[in-house]
Amino acid sequence: MLFSARGPGEDMENMNRRDRPFLTIQRNDSSDNLVFRMKNEMRNIKYKPVDYQQLRALTEAKKLASASAKLKIRKAMLTSKLSKEQTLIKQHKQVWWQEYQRLNEVRCKMESEIKSLLNEENIGNECLCDLTNFEQELSEQQCTYLKNVINPIQQLRADLKYRQHHTLPHSHPHIEFNSMKVLEEVDFVKKQLKTVFERLSLEQQRIENDLSDWSIKILDHSLEEKTNLLSELPIELESLECPYPDLKSSILSEFCKFTQKYQKKLQDFNLQLEDIYRNCQLSEEDHWIYQAILDQYPGDLFGRRTLYLDMLQRYFPHKSRHDLVEHEKYCDQYRFAIEQRNILIANWNKNRKDFIQKAVLTLIEACATHEMESTLAKDKKKQQELCADLKAKVLQWRAHQEEVARLEMEISARRREKEEEKEKLWKKKELLQRAEKKKKIKKYGAKKKQKWQEMEMRDLQRLEELKKLMAEQSLKDRERVKYRQELLERRLMEKKEAALQEAHEDKERARRLEALRKQVAVVAQFDPVRMMSDTMASKARMGIEIEEEFILQKPLFTLNTYNEQQIISDPRLRFELALREAGLHRTLYAKEILPKISPQKPPRKDMESTVFKI
Known part of the structure; x- marks a missing residue:
């Protein structure tokens, strides 16, 4: 490319001249x-x-x-x-x-x-004595420090203030000699304080180093316990006896594979934490100050990051803002790795418990099947013996049945003869009784007619009373229906107001979210290569450059349960929902009627549980 030697002002002037219209200059x-x-x-x-x-x-x-x-x-x-x-x-x-x-x-x-x-009182006497002695020793040291260091300094300070305010210049001829003596005394006190503070700082550093060593030892011990816990086999599986040794060995090998995966991931997290700790630019003391400053500012404080970055720049003037932001990123990465590591250990504990429970259940089922097989063999032998006994009893029962049938036929013939004789006698008596019954029927008809008339009068009176009661009850029912209708309208109005309030809150929340979204919106730079290239979603849909994801918590067994349509079609659930909508699910009527409702399909007999019947 060729660049002109003219400046930008000349170029702009030439451009402005080009934009001007063409002028014809006439000279006269x-x-x-x-x-x-x-x-x-x-x-x-x-x-x-x-x-x-x-x-x-x-x-x-x-x-x-x-x-x-x-x-x-x-x-x-x-x-x-x-x-x-x-x-x-x-x-x-x-x-x-x-x-x-x-x-x-x-x-x-x-x-x-x-x-x-x-x-x-439950603390040991030795520990209590040691603590009390240590407290007494610390209090004595504090008293001696106040007596030997702080009190002389305060006296010297008060003396200097008194001399400064009450001694006038040129009032005494020996003031220069006294000032030199005072300065020498102040220098001597400064040297003593410097030695004392150096000794105290050394002692403080020694105590802090001891505490840090103990904390590191405790952390190492806890890490060793966690790694040993990952590598050890569970005692529950080793202590259980299994009649099938192949099954127990396969369960233990599966547990070893299961723990090896978690051990590998835990090692990866530990290496990641070591790398982050190694790349940290601040020292331990500076990092402690950094963490203390961050802990001072709560998470819900407005402008928290601006405040703590300003305070960090005041505490660390030799560090730039870029270094502090980089250290913040390292701390966030370290905290995220620690959280992921804790989540991994929690998931491992949960999956370990589930695996142990399932393994124990399988071993118990194996023992139960082994016992069932042995009991089935014994039952088969007993069944054969019972079959022989039953065959003999059946033959004996058949002979008894034939004899019983013969005796029943003889008894039925004798009874038939007796019934024929009784029937003849009964016909004779019936002819005599008919005449007497006709007379009694006439008397009974007259009494019955009188009773019917009395009952009709009584029923008419009762009908009038019932009509009055029903009229009163209808008035009460109308008032009750009117009250219930007003109550229902009031509830509907409250629901509408609540819905309007909720919609207003949703709109307000959406407005705030939109404002926040505008604040944190990312303005992407123009990148034609990225714009024309394939996205991650399109690659995933086409199956390009995608590795099969390893499902960490894959279920061991498939579960066949009810779907949503089957659950909703259950009459018990629908009746309960109707009662809840009407507000009657806590009444005595609901308690009595809900257990009586049967399901849509009765349960199969072979699916009936016998656990609680043993």
């Missing part, structure tokens, strides 16, 4: 005369001389105005910066005060717990 004698007159200093009324002093004054005024405006802008920027700094410091103070109150409450709580722990 008048223009030549004008040039001639100007050269010969022949003045005209149209053209006046330029006042350069006035122009310089105008330019100076413009410069002064621009300088004052620039100064005002600088002052405004400085005031805005100071106000921003003051608001940040104010927010920091609020957070510091809340953290101070929280730490003070935690301190009081811990002190009360320590006192209650020391006052308990």
Whole structure:
């Protein structure tokens, strides 16, 4: 490419000239005369001389105005910066005060717990004596430190303040000698304090190192316990006896494969944590300060990240914002890896328990099948013996049945003869009784007619009473229906108001979400290669560059259960839903009627459980 030697101003001027319309310039004698007159200093009324002093004054005024405006802008920027700094410091103070109150409450709580722990009687005498002796030793050391270090410093400070305020210059001739002596005494005290503080800092560093070593040992011990727990076989499976050794060995081998997968993933997480810890740029003390600052600012605080980054830049002025953001990313990665590792261990514990339960159930079922097979063999032998006994009993029963049939035939013939004789006697008696019955029937008819009349009168009276009662009941029913209708309308209005309120809340929530979405929207740069290339979804749909995903929690067995349509078609569920909609699911009627409703299809007899009948 060729670049022109002209500047950007000339290029813009040429472009502006190109955009102008075409002009035809005519030169005549008048223009030549004008040039001639100007050269010969022949003045005209149209053209006046330029006042350069006035122009310089105008330019100076413009410069002064621009300088004052620039100064005002600088002052405004400085005031805005100071106000921003003051608001940040104010927010920091609020957070510091809340953290101070929280730490003070935690301190009081811990002190009360320590006192209650020391006052308990279940602690051993040796441990209690050691703790009390250590507390007494610490209190004595504190008293000696206050007596030997703090009190002399306070006395010296008070003496210096007194001399500063009450001793006037040139009032005493020996003031120079006294000032030199005081300075020597102050230097001596500073040296003593420096040695004391160095000794205390060394002791503090030694205690912190001991505590860090103990914490590392505890963490290593817990990690070793977890890894040993992953590698060890469960005692429940080893202690159970199985009549089929192949089944038990296959279960143990399956458990070993199951644990090896989790061990590999746990090692990957540990390596990832080591890499993140190795790449961390801050030291342990700086990282502790960093974590303490992050813990001061709660997660629901507005502008939390801005506040703690500002505080970190104040604590670490030698670190840039980029380094702090990188360390924040490393901390997030480390925390995410720790959470994933804990989730992996929790999933392993859960799957281990499920595997042990299923393995124990399979071993118990194997023992039960073995016992069932042995009992079936015994039952078969007993059944053959019973068949022989039953065959003999059947032959004997057949002989008894033939004898019983012969005796029943003889008895039935004798009974038939007796019944014929009784029938003849009964016909004779019936003829005599008919005449008497006719007389009794006439008397009975008269009494019956009288009773019917009395009953009709009584029924008419009862009918009138019932009509009155029904009229009163109908009035009560109308009032009750009216009350129920008003109650139903009131409930419907409340439901409509609740629905409108919920819709308004949904709209408000959607509006806030849209505002948040606009705030965090990503503005992607123009990338034609990425735009024209295949997406991950299209590759996944076409099956390109996709590895088969390993399903970690794949179920061991397929379950055949009811679908949604079968559950909804159950009359028991539908009746219960109707009662709930009417608000009657807690009444006595619901308690009585729900157990009486039968399912759509009665359960099969072979599916009936016998667990609770044993």
